[in-house]
Amino acid sequence: MVHVVAGATNPNCREMLAKMFRQRCDVFIKEKGWKLKSYNGLEFDDYDTAETIYLMQFDARDNIIASMRMNPTDGPYMLADIFSSVCEAPIPRGRDVWELTRGALSRNLRKSGTWGRMQCAMLESALLWGATKATGFFTVDHIMKQMRVGLDVKPLGSPLLVDGEANVAAEFPFNTQTLERLRSSYGISGPAIEHIHLMPVPQKKVAA
Amino acid sequence: MRRNRFNKVSAFAEICLKATRSHDIKSSLTVTLRDAGVTSWYVGPLVHESDLPVGLGQFGLAPGWQEQYAEARHCEVDPVFLHAKRREGPSTWGACRERAIREGASRRALQVFDEAEEFDLLDGFIMPTLGTHPLVDGVTFGGLDPDLSTDGLLDMQMIGTYAYEGFRRLAEGFNRVSPYLTPRELEVLRWSAEGKTAWEIGEILHIGVRTVRTHQTSIKEKYGVSTIVQAAVRAALDGTVAAPF
Numbered sequence: 001m002v003h004v005v006a007g008a009t010n011p012n013c014r015e016m017l018a019k020m021f022r023q024r025c026d027v028f029i030k031e032k033g034w035k036l037k038s039y040n041g042l043e044f045d046d047y048d049t050a051e052t053i054y055l056m057q058f059d060a061r062d063n064i065i066a067s068m069r070m071n072p073t074d075g076p077y078m079l080a081d082i083f084s085s086v087c088e089a090p091i092p093r094g095r096d097v098w099e100l101t102r103g104a105l106s107r108n109l110r111k112s113g114t115w116g117r118m119q120c121a122m123l124e125s126a127l128l129w130g131a132t133k134a135t136g137f138f139t140v141d142h143i144m145k146q147m148r149v150g151l152d153v154k155p156l157g158s159p160l161l162v163d164g165e166a167n168v169a170a171e172f173p174f175n176t177q178t179l180e181r182l183r184s185s186y187g188i189s190g191p192a193i194e195h196i197h198l199m200p201v202p203q204k205k206v207a208a
Numbered sequence: 209m210r211r212n213r214f215n216k217v218s219a220f221a222e223i224c225l226k227a228t229r230s231h232d233i234k235s236s237l238t239v240t241l242r243d244a245g246v247t248s249w250y251v252g253p254l255v256h257e258s259d260l261p262v263g264l265g266q267f268g269l270a271p272g273w274q275e276q277y278a279e280a281r282h283c284e285v286d287p288v289f290l291h292a293k294r295r296e297g298p299s300t301w302g303a304c305r306e307r308a309i310r311e312g313a314s315r316r317a318l319q320v321f322d323e324a325e326e327f328d329l330l331d332g333f334i335m336p337t338l339g340t341h342p343l344v345d346g347v348t349f350g351g352l353d354p355d356l357s358t359d360g361l362l363d364m365q366m367i368g369t370y371a372y373e374g375f376r377r378l379a380e381g382f383n384r385v386s387p388y389l390t391p392r393e394l395e396v397l398r399w400s401a402e403g404k405t406a407w408e409i410g411e412i413l414h415i416g417v418r419t420v421r422t423h424q425t426s427i428k429e430k431y432g433v434s435t436i437v438q439a440a441v442r443a444a445l446d447g448t449v450a451a452p453f
Contacts, residue, residue, distance in 0.1 A: 088214040089214070089218070140362075140366060143369060144337065144338055144369045147369070147370075147377075148376075152225050154218070155218055155221055155366065158213045158214045158217065158359070158362070158363070159217075159362040160362070161362060166298075166362050166365050166366070168366065
């Protein structure tokens with residue numbers, strides 16, 4: 001089952017977040033060779049903020065097996081800040097448009113269906129938070145997989161060759177119909193989210 | 209130039225996502241690819257056409273080539289198909305041919321390229337797709353002088369992705385939208401599917417024969433068919449009523 005963690009600095013989820021940042025370092029820097037900064041074996045950047053929502057999945061021994069980062073696009077976000085030149089359609093922006101980045105899955109689970117549960121959790125979170133659209137810079141191969149499970153992905157620009165792979169800016173809608181398609185594609189009948197860890201509301205100090 | 213590329217791919221993607229008939233994708237694919245110098249295309253399982261599942265395997269091939277390719281059972285040895293079956297990512301026919309020669313492919317395998325040339329198919333593009341288990345699927349485009357530049361190949365990969373998924377969705381009834389039927393229409397349809405006459409349905413539902421016929425007319429209009437039997441079949445296929453078979 002999937003945990004939803006709100007906020008990169010969520011004080012109630014420090015251990016879970018550390019596991020995720022370590023997994024990202026393993027997957028993106030060590031395995032895929034992306035040129036990203038890491039700090040003591042943890043990979044995080046300016047887009048890991050208090051506004052960020054994370055999905056994390058753990059195995060029975062509490063090892064992290066999958067994670068995903070989702071950012072509302074009314075503030076700074078990667079597609080607008082770094083990849084805007086690859087967008088030829090208007091760049092999506094808004095509190096209800098989420099950018100999906102850093103989707104990480106343990107190498108030995110890539111054909112296990114684990115990612116299907118993550119995608120269902122992504123849709124469930126989006127609907128809970130009122131998000132209506134996803135955007136991101138995806139590989140064309142990934143787009144084919146997203147369409148296979150029922151997501152109506154639309155390109156926002158021409159494809160570009162990055163590290164030998166075709167990538168393209170794209171968007172797709174979040175709605176209940178899409179969630180139903182996803183669940184049906186993956187044979188998942190109920191909610192994928194097990195627990196939501198909201199950012200605690202700061203307590204006001206009361207004068208003595 | 210770049211904007212034109214995007215407009216072309218984006219418009220085609222839109223058609224594939226909304227298509228309700230494979231003809232819509234076919235005609236748009238042919239026109240979209242023509243600009244890139246493609247005169248022949250195939251989208252679907254990489255098997256002999258006699259083994260294709262219903263609705264899968266769409267052709268836009270040069271006249272005569274499809275028949276010749278099928279008759280010679282080229283699909284069994286075609287190095288272009290073999291490339292896709294290895295799931296090694298997009299490539300060109302030229303690269304597949306070079307590899308086949310390097311690996312000592314049979315004369316029959318290399319003959320496929322020679323025969324394709326007779327149909328003005330000198331080079332092309334091939335990409336594997338996700339497949340429809342247990343088949344291996346792919347997309348291939350060819351022509352006399354197709355645009356196989358880096359941008360041309362990237363666009364073909366996008367176009368191939370949308371064409372494949374568009375056809376697959378149609379074959380699987382993905383975009384088939386069931387019309388909304390009122391509870392009464394649903395009852396009338398269910399009894400119609402059981403073979404009851406309008407009079408019998410009227411007796412069962414305690415309504416007049418004319419009312420039953422009015423409901424049946426409305427159902428036929430909603431399904432866009434001319435008989436209540438056709439509507440019942442459509443409703444069984446889209447799950448609106450339980451299939452009587």
